[in-house]
Amino acid sequence: MSFIKDIDSIREIAEQKRLLEYLVFDKDFAKKFEADRKKTLESIGLGDLDTEHAASLYKEFINKKTLMRESVKAAxxxxxxxxxxxxxxxxxxxxxxxxxxxxxxxxxxxxxxxxxxxxxxxxxxxxxxxxxxxxxxxxxxxxxxxxxxxxxxxxxxxxxxxxxxxxxxxxxxxxxxxxxxxxxxxxxxxxxxxxxxxxAALRNVEKTRELLKQLDPFKETIFRFSVRSLDEFTTIAREFTPEELLMVELLPxxxxxxxxxxxxxxxxxxxxxxxxxxxxxxxxxxxxxxxxxxxxxxxxxxxxxxxxxxxxxxxxxxxxxxxxxxxxxxxxGMKTILSPNEKLSLYDYLYYNVENNTCKIYNKYGVGYQFDFPDYSDLIQKLFDSLNSGLYTRREIVEKLEIKNAEGWDSLAFHSIINNMWNRGLIVDSQLYE
Ligand code: SF4
Structure with a gap:
């Protein structure tokens, strides 16, 4: 995957990126920009920038870059x-x-x-x-x-x-x-x-410039510069052209x-x-x-x-x-399966809500997903309550459900629900917190 469509758009994307950097690094910049766009753009060497056109190219560039995180995670x-x-x-x-x-x-x-x-x-x-x-x-x-x-x-x-x-x-x-x-x-x-x-991007500018040659706008590698002051940012903006920093994220x-x-x-x-x-x-x-x-x-x-x-x-x-x-x-030695003797517990930052054969599980940010079950909300409620109590092993939790009355469900199905929750990282991993 490449972040940019063609070589012609490099300059525009890089300059738009530079403009946005001024906005996130310099607290006075937005005011100056609003007051006189043309003059402010000229003052940072971007006098020719068509911000509307560049913004749409930049958006595409950023969307592709965001996708890269997923591909790094997968790879x-x-x-x-x-x-x-x-x-x-x-x-x-x-x-x-x-x-x-x-x-x-x-x-x-x-x-x-x-x-x-x-x-x-x-x-x-x-x-x-x-x-x-x-x-x-x-x-x-x-x-x-x-x-x-x-x-x-x-x-x-x-x-x-x-x-x-x-x-x-x-x-x-x-x-x-x-x-x-x-x-x-x-x-x-x-x-x-x-x-x-x-x-340390400014420690030896020529050496850094040499290193930047490793970056290819048609490949996925990016670099990051940690920038610790506004002065450092303006020096970086002076020393490196927007194109040189196209594939470099500047972190304020x-x-x-x-x-x-x-x-x-x-x-x-x-x-x-x-x-x-x-x-x-x-x-x-x-x-x-x-x-x-x-x-x-x-x-x-x-x-x-x-x-x-x-x-x-x-x-x-x-x-x-x-x-x-x-x-x-x-x-x-990495723990991958639940041991039969351990008492299981949901992480304490998780909330759940069982309704109409569906259990929604979520955190304080509202991030979550739902498990759908064909039937037996009451059993699901019991299962989550037992897990939440932190008092029982997997076998004990399933035993407490007394599932013999539940047609079409057997204890293995509930073992598998618990294992699934473990594999999704919803159940406390004792190896992490021992
Ligand atoms: S963040 Fe920490 S590790 Fe990174 S450069 Fe600063 S002191 Fe060094």
Whole structure:
């Protein structure tokens, strides 16, 4: 899929994007624009822009870009069935935990790699509360071999979905002077460069410009620049043409920006006020410096999970072979089926309503769906009430229904309803919260 129809529309879309960026970064811009459109457009170098025509092209561009998130999510499905099932359940859980906008933005990468430890930028809003930069995974001969072995093992166990991953997380990709080596290797393996988000786009403008050449408007890779002040934004707008930034999302990461959408998570959560997540992984975070593998998945940030993610397990590996062994063990330890002895419970952020053989299940944002049943609303009501109480195992819940009176329904059908709800991430996953 390409985001743009033809090369002729690139300039118009890019300029419209630039105009919208001024609107979301500069709180005074909208007023100036309303007062004198022509003069304001000229002042930012967009004097020739036909905003009406450009707006319709831009809308199409954005719609296609939004669809890309879904395709990244789909392409991120691991080839290992156990991992795929586990990840799908986390996707379902997040759909019902967050607002639609938030859950749509989560791509649930199956794996990502950090090429440094800590981060040199120290953003005050850092959602992952990254500490100072400690080490960098340079492309030495020894590290190149470790990288190749780790990548080979990851692809062997997870499949081509690895290519949807990224080479940063609680790190700044440009902190690694050898980032280019690893992204080139990535390109050779997967036929595309890994996406980056950088807060250091202005550190070395020529180097950044070089990196931007990896972006092809007819392909799907996008980059993101975290922009921490209006000054930084105007410098970026001066240094890079709108066309150069067509495939770069500029993120307004400062309070005064009208478009700032910082989640209350990590360092940005103050006075115990938490909300949202910036975690985009339901899978593995591999740090190449300390040789660690963590299994993580997004969750609404809270005092218990201040980073908006749950880390289920973390292990250290010594070399490529050990990485493969440990990754395999972690995958086989993923909980995919309900154990017969556990007491089941619906997540406490879910509400339900049974009426006319239909059960609507939804969250506080109104996100939800409905289960339709051929008959026996009273049994369905009982089933949801038992689940909601958190007191019973699957077998006990089904026994309590006394379904012998229900024609055409047997206990297996109710077991299957419960299993279905579990697979959709509606029932508390004890492994996440142990
Ligand atoms: S937000 Fe990114 S660039 Fe900023 S401190 Fe955190 S990891 Fe570093």
């Amino acid at each position: 991120g499905e691991p080839s290992n069935p156990q991992f795929a099932k586990w990840r799908n359940r986390q996707i379902g859980r997040c759909t019902m935990m967050f607002s639609k906008e938030q859950s749509d933005s989560l791509v649930h990468l199956p794996i990502l790699f950090e090429l440094s430890k800590g981060c040199s930028i120290g953003c005050k809003f850092c959602g992952l509360n990254s500490g100072p930069l400690k080490t960098v995974f340079m492309a030495t001969e020894e590290n190149k071999k470790l990288w190749a072995d780790v990548m080979d093992a990851a692809v062997k166990l997870i499949g081509p979905a690895v290519g949807e991953g990224i080479c940063y997380y609680g790190t700044e990709p440009l902190d690694n002077p050898d980032y280019g080596y690893f992204s080139q290797d990535w390109f050779e393996r997967f036929g595309k460069y890994p996406q980056i988000t950088t807060a 990461q400062f309070e005064e920006a009208p478009g700032n959408a910082l989640a209350k998570v990590g360092r940005n959560a103050t006075e115990n006020e938490y909300s949202g997540t910036i975690s985009c992984v339901s899978g593995f975070k591999v740090n190449m410096c300390d040789r660690s593998i963590s299994l993580i998945t997004p969750v609404e940030a809270s005092e218990r999970f201040p980073l908006g993610q749950i880390e289920l397990k973390k292990v250290i590996f010594t070399d490529g072979e050990d990485f493969e062994r440990k990754l395999e063990t972690m995958i086989s």
